[in-house]
Amino acid sequence: MPESASAADVIQTAITDVNGWLRFDEYLNIALHHPQVGYYGGGKVRFGTAGDFVTAPVLSPLFGQSLAQQIAEVLRCVGGDVLELGAGDGQLAIDIMPMLQAASISHRYHILETSAALRARQASRLPASVQWLSSLPESFCGVIIANEVLDAVPFRLFAKHSGKWLERGVTIKKSTLHWQNRPADDDAVRQRLQNLALPDDYETEVNPRAEGLVRTLAQTLKAGAIFIIDYGFGRNEYYHPQRARGTMMCHRAHHSDTEPLHCPGEKDITTHVDFTAIAEAGLDGGATLAGYTTQANFLINNGITDLLAAADNTDAVAWTKLAAGAQKLLAPHEMGELFKCIAFGKDISLPLSGFTRNDRRYQL
Numbered sequence: 001m002p003e004s005a006s007a008a009d010v011i012q013t014a015i016t017d018v019n020g021w022l023r024f025d026e027y028l029n030i031a032l033h034h035p036q037v038g039y040y041g042g043g044k045v046r047f048g049t050a051g052d053f054v055t056a057p058v059l060s061p062l063f064g065q066s067l068a069q070q071i072a073e074v075l076r077c078v079g080g081d082v083l084e085l086g087a088g089d090g091q092l093a094i095d096i097m098p099m100l101q102a103a104s105i106s107h108r109y110h111i112l113e114t115s116a117a118l119r120a121r122q123a124s125r126l127p128a129s130v131q132w133l134s135s136l137p138e139s140f141c142g143v144i145i146a147n148e149v150l151d152a153v154p155f156r157l158f159a160k161h162s163g164k165w166l167e168r169g170v171t172i173k174k175s176t177l178h179w180q181n182r183p184a185d186d187d188a189v190r191q192r193l194q195n196l197a198l199p200d201d202y203e204t205e206v207n208p209r210a211e212g213l214v215r216t217l218a219q220t221l222k223a224g225a226i227f228i229i230d231y232g233f234g235r236n237e238y239y240h241p242q243r244a245r246g247t248m249m250c251h252r253a254h255h256s257d258t259e260p261l262h263c264p265g266e267k268d269i270t271t272h273v274d275f276t277a278i279a280e281a282g283l284d285g286g287a288t289l290a291g292y293t294t295q296a297n298f299l300i301n302n303g304i305t306d307l308l309a310a311a312d313n314t315d316a317v318a319w320t321k322l323a324a325g326a327q328k329l330l331a332p333h334e335m336g337e338l339f340k341c342i343a344f345g346k347d348i349s350l351p352l353s354g355f356t357r358n359d360r361r362y363q364l
Contacts, residue, residue: 007037007265008177015172021180022170025209028154031264035116039265040152043117047089052268053251055148056229056295056335057091060325064095066304070227070354071096071143072103077348078223080142081108083133086149090122093130112136136220144217144226150278151230151270155207157248158184158193160200165193168203170261177261196239204239204246205271211281214344218285223347225290226282227354229298231338232273234363239274247272275342276364287344291355292364296336298354299329 011030015022033041046052056063071082082100087093090111097109111126112133113119119132157168159181166181184190189206198204217226232238238247250257252267260269279289293301308326313319328334340360343352 005037007031007034007039010034010037011170011177011264012172012175015170020171021182024157024168024170025154027170027264028260028269031260031269032152032154033114034265037265038115039268040118041115042265043115043121044266045088045118045268047091052253054254055088055091056329056339057088057095057147059328059335060322061095062304062307062322062326063299063329064092065099065307066299066302067092067145067227068096068099068103069302070298070352071145072100072105073350073353074143074225074348075100075105075107077350078141079106080140080224081110082142083110083112083137083140083144085112085144085146086152087111087113087122088118088148090125092145092147093122093126097127097130107142136216138220139222140220140224141222142224144221144224146217146226146228146230148230150207150210150213150228150273151232152268153207153210153213155205155210155248155271156189157203157205157246158189160193160198160202162200165190177264179261198239199241199244202241202244204243205248207271207274207277210273211277214278214281215285218282218287218344218346221287221344221346224345225348225352226287226344227341228278228343229295229339229341230273231335232275232340235274235276237363238272238276273340275340278342279361279364282342282344285344287346289361289364290343290345290348291352291359292340292342292361293355293358294337294360295339295341296330296332297358297360298341301354301356301358304330 007030032039035041039045047058093109100107110131110133159166159168165184167184168179168181171178171180248271250260250267250269311322330336
């Protein structure tokens, strides 16, 4: 591949190689995860207020510190280690590890990161004791964390017209990327969509890759818990008849758009999570559904307000910033309600503290 090649160049070559039509998840695999030109794979993503978007760990250290309370509870029960998927800029690990050390929790911290550029960025900030993995271990005991990971897993797009489901893909016209629909030929996905009884002129997403990842995580876990935090809904809300254009969104420099074929490789392309499908995948993998609630409920149950109250308030500016970050994590109109936490467990004998109040498994 020429050094000057762009994601659009790689995508156009891929389209030519598959006879002129590329399924959308394969398009995303290049635009987001190609090791040289992808948004994540090539290390083009920028986190934080001066970047493309803000994640919970960047907003406030209280996010990771609260999550650490839950992790410690599980590790006291089953032992083992911590495995974080897609660690971004490493901030979540920075906030979790000292809390576990202060609680005298013996563990190793592992990160599974597919982007070499992001691994290097994480390594520049994290201690040498962190171990990076290139693939999932065959078995794992402890806690697995996936914070804002599933929304970045390549998904498929479908549109219903005249009573039939079509799959959306990408083609080339006059050297430009364009949409092209084809009859959906995946029987399992088509049947799932038909069962939803959605109206015509409806567009939506399905993410078998994300479901497969969760199923594999559940199979890999031998004892402990999996915590997945992301934005999304249960199936009935996700596929609401009025959500006729789906949930796909692009993010760049804190601006959003709905044009994923524009500037591929230069922006995030994401979708909300169907947490019902994720729950089913975890159960298929042999895990128990241990809890499901909003991010606000999960953090409050794990003591975020106590952590804020105990924080040093002698520096008024720093404390005000900390409180403002907590407010964004918890407020319903910010991240508190849209973001959810779902947990799976194996061989843990205790109820998880993050779901002691306002467990919403009934909404799945």
